[in-house]
Amino acid sequence: MTLENVSSNKMFGGWLKQYRHHSDTLNCHMRFAIYLPPQAASQKVPVLYWLSGLTCTDENVMQKSGIQRVAAELGIAIVAPDTSPRGENVADDESAAYDFGLGAGFYLNATQAPFNTHYQMYDYVVKELPTLIEQHFPVSNMRSISGHSMGGHGAISIGLKNPEQYQSISAFSPICNPINCPWGQKAFNGYLGSDQTTWAEYDSSELMKNSTVKLPMLVDQGTEDNFLTEQLKPETLVDAAKTQQSPLTLRMQEGYDHSYFFISSFIEDHLRFHAKYLLK
Amino acid sequence: MTLENVSSNKMFGGWLKQYRHHSDTLNCHMRFAIYLPPQAASQKVPVLYWLSGLTCTDENVMQKSGIQRVAAELGIAIVAPDTSPRGENVADDESAAYDFGLGAGFYLNATQAPFNTHYQMYDYVVKELPTLIEQHFPVSNMRSISGHSMGGHGAISIGLKNPEQYQSISAFSPICNPINCPWGQKAFNGYLGSDQTTWAEYDSSELMKNSTVKLPMLVDQGTEDNFLTEQLKPETLVDAAKTQQSPLTLRMQEGYDHSYFFISSFIEDHLRFHAKYLLK
Numbered sequence: 001m002t003l004e005n006v007s008s009n010k011m012f013g014g015w016l017k018q019y020r021h022h023s024d025t026l027n028c029h030m031r032f033a034i035y036l037p038p039q040a041a042s043q044k045v046p047v048l049y050w051l052s053g054l055t056c057t058d059e060n061v062m063q064k065s066g067i068q069r070v071a072a073e074l075g076i077a078i079v080a081p082d083t084s085p086r087g088e089n090v091a092d093d094e095s096a097a098y099d100f101g102l103g104a105g106f107y108l109n110a111t112q113a114p115f116n117t118h119y120q121m122y123d124y125v126v127k128e129l130p131t132l133i134e135q136h137f138p139v140s141n142m143r144s145i146s147g148h149s150m151g152g153h154g155a156i157s158i159g160l161k162n163p164e165q166y167q168s169i170s171a172f173s174p175i176c177n178p179i180n181c182p183w184g185q186k187a188f189n190g191y192l193g194s195d196q197t198t199w200a201e202y203d204s205s206e207l208m209k210n211s212t213v214k215l216p217m218l219v220d221q222g223t224e225d226n227f228l229t230e231q232l233k234p235e236t237l238v239d240a241a242k243t244q245q246s247p248l249t250l251r252m253q254e255g256y257d258h259s260y261f262f263i264s265s266f267i268e269d270h271l272r273f274h275a276k277y278l279l280k
Numbered sequence: 281m282t283l284e285n286v287s288s289n290k291m292f293g294g295w296l297k298q299y300r301h302h303s304d305t306l307n308c309h310m311r312f313a314i315y316l317p318p319q320a321a322s323q324k325v326p327v328l329y330w331l332s333g334l335t336c337t338d339e340n341v342m343q344k345s346g347i348q349r350v351a352a353e354l355g356i357a358i359v360a361p362d363t364s365p366r367g368e369n370v371a372d373d374e375s376a377a378y379d380f381g382l383g384a385g386f387y388l389n390a391t392q393a394p395f396n397t398h399y400q401m402y403d404y405v406v407k408e409l410p411t412l413i414e415q416h417f418p419v420s421n422m423r424s425i426s427g428h429s430m431g432g433h434g435a436i437s438i439g440l441k442n443p444e445q446y447q448s449i450s451a452f453s454p455i456c457n458p459i460n461c462p463w464g465q466k467a468f469n470g471y472l473g474s475d476q477t478t479w480a481e482y483d484s485s486e487l488m489k490n491s492t493v494k495l496p497m498l499v500d501q502g503t504e505d506n507f508l509t510e511q512l513k514p515e516t517l518v519d520a521a522k523t524q525q526s527p528l529t530l531r532m533q534e535g536y537d538h539s540y541f542f543i544s545s546f547i548e549d550h551l552r553f554h555a556k557y558l559l560k
Contacts, residue, residue: 009537009539009541009542010502010504010535010536010537010541010542010545011541011542011544011545012544012545013545016541063343063344063540064343064344066346066349066544068541068544069346069544069545222290224290255290256290257289257290259289260343261289261290261291261296261348262289262290262291264291264292264346264348264349265290265291265292265293265349
C-alpha cells in the first residue's frame with residue numbers, strides 16, 4: 001500500500017498531514033488527513049476518527065474546528081477520511097445534489113447499482129482505513145470515533161456495530177434516525193434500495209433499540225440548528241438509549257446552530273471525554 | 281450609517297456576526313466580521329482589530345484561527361475588515377493577480393488612478409471602521425491591532441503611525457519592509473506611483489527607523505515560511521526597533537509555515553499579550 005504525502009503543516013508542535021492512496025474497498029483514490037500530536041514523535045498514541053458531514057472533505061474539521069490544540073495537549077492523533085468515494089468514474093447524484101452521491105456517502109455499503117461499485121464507506125472506515133493508519137503511523141490500537149451531522153450518524157452507527165473496536169463515541173448534531181428523515185430516506189433508498197428492512201442496520205436509533213453495547217457516548221446538539229426537528233431527531237436515540245440503559249449523554253446547547261462555529265465551541269469537551277477512555 | 285446583519289453564529293458563549301455597510305471612505309459596500317465575547321452582553325469590552333493577508337476576506341481569521349476561544353475567556357472583541365474595497369465598480373489588477381487589486385489593498389491610501397477612487401484602506405481601518413464599531417457595538421475605546429502577512433504590514437505600519445489609538449501591536453509573518461520586496465514594490469508602485477519617496481510612510485521598517493513610539497509589539501514568524509527571505513524580512517524591522525529601543529519581540533517559530541495552521545498554534549499567545557494592555 002503506497003501513501004502519497006499531499007501536504008504537511010506544523011501545528012501546535014505536531015504535524016497535520018494529508019495523504020492520497022488507492023482504496024481497494026472503494027475502488028478509487030482517496031485522500032485523508034491525520035494530525036499527529038507532538039507525543040507521536042516518541043511513542044504510540046491513540047486515535048480519534050472524525051467523520052464529517054454532507055459536502056465536507058477531510059479538510060473541514062482540520063481547518064475549522066481547532067481540534068488539534070487539545071489533541072496536542074492530550075497526545076491523541078486525529079484521522080479524518082473523506083465523506084464519499086471520489087473521482088471521474090464514481091457515480092454521483094443525477095442532479096449533483098449535495099445530500100446524495102459525492103460528498104454524501106453516509107458511511108454505509110451500497111448494494112444498488114451504480115453506487116455499489118464504489119460507495120462502500122462503511123467497510124472503508126471500519127476496516128481499510130484503520131488498518132492503513134496502524135501500519136503507517138505511530139499509533140496504538142486504542143480508537144474512538146466522532147463526527148458531525150451525517151458523520152455523527154456514521155460515528156454512532158459504526159461504534160454501536162463495532163464496540164470491540166472503539167473505546168468511546170461522540171457526535172455533534174448527528175442524524176440519529178435516518179430511516180425517518182428526508183436526508184436518510186433519500187440516501188438509504190438510493191444506496192440500499194426500496195426494501196426498508198435493509199435500512200435498520202445503518203440507523204443509530206434502530207441499532208440502539210436492540211443493542212447491549214455500553215460504550216460511553218457524548219452528543220452535543222444546538223437548539224437553534226435549522227435541521228434539528230426535521231432531520232436530526234436526537235430524542236429518538238436518547239429514548240432508545242434509556243430503554244437499553246446505554247450510557248448516552250445528550251447536551252442541548254442553547255442558541256447554537258449546525259456550523260463548525262458550534263463544533264469549535266465544544267470540541268475540547270469531546271477530546272477530554274474521549275481521553276478518559278483512550279488514555280486509561 | 282446603516283449596518284445590515286449578514287450572519288450570526290453563537291461561538292464560545294458569544295456571537296460572531298458579519299455586517300454589510302456603505303463605506304464613505306472606500307466609496308463602496310463593505311463587509312466586516314465582529315466577534316462579541318460573552319462579557320459584551322453586560323459591559324463594554326476592548327477591541328482587537330485583525331487585518332488579513334492577500335486573497336483573504338473577513339472570514340479567514342474567524343473560521344480558521346480559533347481566536348474566539350481566548351477572546352471569549354478574556355472578554356475582548358475581535359473585528360476583522362475585508363482586505364480591499366469590493367464591487368463591480370472597483371478597479372482590479374489587469375490580470376486579476378492575487379497580490380494587487382481586489383483582496384490586496386495593502387492598508388494604504390492610493391493616489392494613482394484608477395485605484396485612488398476606492399483603495400483608501402488606511403483611512404477605512406484607522407478612522408471609519410473604529411468609529412462605526414464604537415457607535416454600534418458595546419465596546420470601549422481601548423484598541424489593539426494585529427494581522428497576518430499583508431495584514432501584519434498593515435497592523436505594524438498603522439500602529440506606528442497612530443500610537444495614541446492603539447495599546448499594543450502584534451503580527452504573524454508580516455511584510456516588514458515592503459519597499460524592498462516584490463509584493464510591496466508591485467503594490468506601492470501601482471497604488472502610490474513610481475516616486476518612491478512617497479512609499480516610506482507605509483513601510484514598517486522605515487517608519488520604525490524614525491519612530492519614537494514605544495508601543496509593545498509581538499511578532500511571530502515561522503522558519504519554514506516560503507515567503508520569509510524574499511518577501512517578509514523581519515530582520516530589517518528588528519534592527520530598526522533595536523536602534524530606536526522600541527519594545528519589539530520577534531519569535532522565530534521552528535518548522536512553522538505561512539498558513540493559518542501556524543496562526544492557530546500561537547493566536548492564544550497574541551490574545552494574552554494584547555490583554556495585558558487592553559485590560560489594564
